[in-house]
Amino acid sequence: MTEASAPENCLLEARQIGRQTSDGHWLNRDLSLQIFPGDRIAISGPTGSGKSVFLRSLAMLDEIQQGSILFHNEPVRDKQLPEYRSRVVYLQQRPVLIEGTVESNLQFAFQFQVNQQKNHNPDSIRNFLKSFGRPESFLKKKSSSLSGGEGQIVALLRALILSPEILLLDEPTSGLDPETTQQFESIILKWHETSSESPAFVWITHDRSQAQRLADKVMIFPAGQVSNHVNPES
């Protein structure tokens, strides 16, 4: 039986995907998700239930051994991966920054051919910094001198200035204090609300109240059911 296609406006579809280790052990199986413009999706579930494995599969960082991933209803070919990764941006729990200043980290992505047509807008960077309560001199700070939380902020700015269609966030605030967590959430919600392209995000969180604040759909692991209600009591 052939599966029905996703609606035309579907940005990203994981269709019954599964990931297996080289010794044949399934880390997750039969997981499906459709992501539409404007979606705010939380992924929740116990430790070790396969949330990060799934998100890495969506980011196409790890190969899947079952099912398919479709971007705008088309499979992504190997040679399209750089473009895919500039449109579907993955932010991991611990940021990876290059040596040099904050500014050089922010400019780094624009060196790649796939991002050269994107606008490097200094005003938007200044606005983001303001929202984080950081002065412009923050741009001159060495990445090696940043705290873990500041590093995560830089990684977020670096992702947002690429104007992604989808942002994939793996517990991005787990190492941040409550104030920085709140700033981080506000920035993402503001980006989400004000971007003309109607971007979507998928956010792994253990914190039910965070899921409640941020998301309008929740995917619960290990089964991977998607529900339209984020109920902090359930």
Ligand SMILES: Nc1ncnc2c1ncn2[C@@H]1O[C@H](COP(=O)(O)OP(=O)(O)OP(=O)(O)O)[C@@H](O)[C@H]1O
């Ligand atoms: N590359 C890999 N090879 C073998 N096992 C792996 C690999 N990646 C993840 N696992 C295992 O898969 C399981 C699910 O891991 P995953 O990191 O996705 O869990 P999680 O739900 O994100 O957990 P947490 O909430 O603690 O971050 C774990 O038992 C983990 O050890």
